[in-house]
Structure formats: C-alpha cells, structure tokens
Amino acid sequence: MADRCVCATRCGSNLCGSDGCGGSCGTCASGSNCQAGQCVAGCVPPWDPTWAYGPYPGDWWVEFKVAGGGVLTRAVWVEIVGRSTTSPLSYGFGRWAGGVPTLARGTSIILHARDALGATAQTLPFRYLVDLSPRTDPCRGTARTSTSCQPLARGMVTFTIDDSGRSQATVAVPLLRSHGVKATFYHVPPYLTWTSLARTLALEGHEAAAHTMTHRSLTSLTPPEVDDELRLSKQSLEANVSSPVESFASPSGAYNAAVIAAIKPYFRSHRTTVPGLNFVGSDVYELGTEFVLSRSTAAGVCAQLAEAAALRGWRVLTFHDFTTASTAPQDFTVTASVFDAILTCATNTPGLDVVTIRQGVAAIRCGP
Numbered sequence: 001m002a003d004r005c006v007c008a009t010r011c012g013s014n015l016c017g018s019d020g021c022g023g024s025c026g027t028c029a030s031g032s033n034c035q036a037g038q039c040v041a042g043c044v045p046p047w048d049p050t051w052a053y054g055p056y057p058g059d060w061w062v063e064f065k066v067a068g069g070g071v072l073t074r075a076v077w078v079e080i081v082g083r084s085t086t087s088p089l090s091y092g093f094g095r096w097a098g099g100v101p102t103l104a105r106g107t108s109i110i111l112h113a114r115d116a117l118g119a120t121a122q123t124l125p126f127r128y129l130v131d132l133s134p135r136t137d138p139c140r141g142t143a144r145t146s147t148s149c150q151p152l153a154r155g156m157v158t159f160t161i162d163d164s165g166r167s168q169a170t171v172a173v174p175l176l177r178s179h180g181v182k183a184t185f186y187h188v189p190p191y192l193t194w195t196s197l198a199r200t201l202a203l204e205g206h207e208a209a210a211h212t213m214t215h216r217s218l219t220s221l222t223p224p225e226v227d228d229e230l231r232l233s234k235q236s237l238e239a240n241v242s243s244p245v246e247s248f249a250s251p252s253g254a255y256n257a258a259v260i261a262a263i264k265p266y267f268r269s270h271r272t273t274v275p276g277l278n279f280v281g282s283d284v285y286e287l288g289t290e291f292v293l294s295r296s297t298a299a300g301v302c303a304q305l306a307e308a309a310a311l312r313g314w315r316v317l318t319f320h321d322f323t324t325a326s327t328a329p330q331d332f333t334v335t336a337s338v339f340d341a342i343l344t345c346a347t348n349t350p351g352l353d354v355v356t357i358r359q360g361v362a363a364i365r366c367g368p
C-alpha cells in the first residue's frame with residue numbers, strides 16, 4: 001500500500017550533514033568538520049572572529065575586542081579551563097569587559113562568542129593576561145542558525161556629509177566625482193543653497209538624506225515639533241532634490257528611544273554620532289560613525305578603512321565643511337588634500353566597497 005509518505009534520505013556520497021529527513025548522514029571525527037557533505041580534516045571554522053585584549057586588561061577586570069566575520073558579536077563569555085562555571089562579559093565602548101573572579105595571570109582560559117546570526121566560536125585555550133591575540137579553535141564552532149541573513153563578504157565604507165555647507169559643492173563634489181565615489185548628503189533643506197547641483201548629484205547616484213529643518217537637538221523638542229522636523233525635511237528634499245529620501249541623521253547625535261520611534265515611520269535608517277563599525281545584525285536605527293575633523297590625518301582614517309576591510313564591517317565616515325587652504329580653520333573643516341587622500345585609500349583598500357547609506361543598510365539588514 002502506498003498510502004503513507006516515507007521520507008527518502010538523500011545522502012548519496014555524503015558522509016556527514018543533513019540527510020534531508022531530519023537525521024544525519026553521519027558525524028565527523030574530532031579534528032575534522034563537515035563541508036558539503038564530506039568530512040574534511042583540518043577544520044574550517046564556520047565563524048572566525050578576531051580576538052584580542054582591549055587596552056585595559058587587569059587583575060580583576062578584563063577587556064577583550066571580539067569582532068569580524070561580517071556579523072555583529074552578540075555575546076562573549078570566559079571559560080576557565082577545568083572549571084564548570086563561565087563568566088559573561090558585557091559590551092561597551094567597542095569591547096567586551098567584565099570581572100573574572102580572582103584569576104592568576106597565566107591561567108588557561110577559553111573565550112566563547114555568539115554572533116547575531118546564531119553562529120558560535122571559541123578560542124583555543126590561552127593564558128590569561130599573557131597571550132594577547134588568541135586564535136579561533138577551527139573545529140569547535142557551530143554554524144549560523146539564521147537563514148535570512150548573510151554575513152558581509154567584504155568591508156564597506158560610506159562618505160556622509162552633513163549640514164549642506166557651500167564648500168561641499170565647491171570643494172568636495174569635484175573630488176568625489178574625480179574618484180567616482182558616491183556620497184550620502186545629510187541635508188538641512190533651509191541651509192541648502194545649491195539645490196540644482198544636489199538634484200544632479202542624486203541623478204548620478206549620490207544619496208540625498210535628511211537632517212531636520214532647523215538642526216535643533218531632537219531630544220529638546222516636543223513630540224509634534226520632532227514630527228515636523230522629520231516630516232518636513234523629508235518632504236522638502238523629495239520635492240526639490242530627489243525621491244525617495246530614506247535615510248536620516250539626528251543633529252548633534254541627540255536622540256533617545258522616543259526620537260527613534262518617531263524616526264521609524266519616515267526613514268529606513270538613522271546615523272548616530274557614536275563611533276564604531278557596523279555589521280550584519282547591527283541596529284540600522286543606531287548606525288555608528290567616525291567624524292573626520294581638522295585634526296584627523298589621512299593615515300589615521302585610512303587605518304580605520306583597513307580595519308573595516310579586515311573585519312568585514314561597515315565604516316561610516318562623517319564630514320562637514322571643506323577648504324582648499326593648506327590648513328583647516330575650524331574643527332569641522334577638512335582640507336581638500338586630506339579628503340583627496342582619504343578618497344584614494346577608500347577606492348584602493350583591498351576588500352572594501354564604497355557604498356551609500358541606503359546601499360549599506362540594504363547589505364546589513366536582516367529580515368525575512
């Protein structure tokens with residue numbers, strides 16, 4: 001009688017992995033892991049983050065940097081080899097930190113981490129406060145559980161330019177064009193005196209984004225005032241510069257949960273002024289950025305871009321005003337020569353793509 005369905009296993013020549021019926025074709029011996037149905041000796045870790053001590057490791061307090069693999073790290077914890085308890089670390093200022101109970105220098109520990117897509121990784125055992133750059137145990141990680149998101153395959157950088165200053169049109173735009181770089185301009189419409197050029201730039205693939213109508217701190221306004229700032233800046237830019245306007249940055253980085261809730265109906269992302277790389281799994285309404293100021297050096301910014309490529313993260317840079325003079329007169333002004341040098345390394349750093357905010361958000365957004 002053929003009135004019952006029986007799952008036919010589909011292992012074929014596969015020695016390991018799913019049999020297609022909820023079971024397994026086999027499991028691999030230690031020292032090897034499953035790749036495309038075959039047990040391969042010399043494991044390839046499903047997630048291979050970069051692990052390093054932060055700048056302030058100490059006897060009762062430890063800080064680790066854990067990043068990379070294109071995905072945001074969600075949890076990090078410390079295992080003391082030979083003990084059953086583990087100590088969770090918490091995240092802040094770009095590193096994972098916490099107290100590990102009275103641990104002697106040189107004690108053997110293992111660091112564990114989980115990323116935003118559910119993958120786990122752990123280090124080979126290493127000596128507490130002695131081995132500064134532990135390595136991933138290639139055979140002990142687990143693959144991601146999310147099917148809706150992909151880690152970044154390459155790093156990304158975005159040039160964001162705020163406040164619509166005149167020097168953006170006269171100094172920055174010719175350099176952007178000569179390097180073939182598309183930027184995201186966070187405009188304050190009443191400050192914008194070069195609307196026609198802004199419209200042309202939008203047609204060329206640059207992004208016009210909103211930055212309120214008056215540049216007041218949104219946390220100091222009433223809810224109806226906040227709504228006006230968001231709605232009217234979007235409407236004005238859509239009518240006069242480009243359509244659609246999807247990205248927003250809050251003036252002076254002043255925001256809170258209520259401001260983010262007000263932003264969401266109008267915009268698909270929000271850039272803050274908080275430093276840090278963005279990854280798959282990062283909150284697109286709290287994008288981190290690095291300000292480029294008069295005291296910034298091209299070498300320093302280029303190192304930030306190289307880090308983004310190495311960790312497969314998304315570096316957002318924020319600029320304001322520009323000058324062709326040899327020195328910048330104010331904090332928020334960058335010389336043309338420094339901007340030119342940063343554009344050169346952005347387009348020449350291996351493993352790094354230049355994207356607009358809209359494109360970057362599409363790349364890191366996780367959803368069904």
Ligand SMILES: [Zn+2]
Nearest residue numbers: 162163251252
């Ligand atoms: Zn601004």
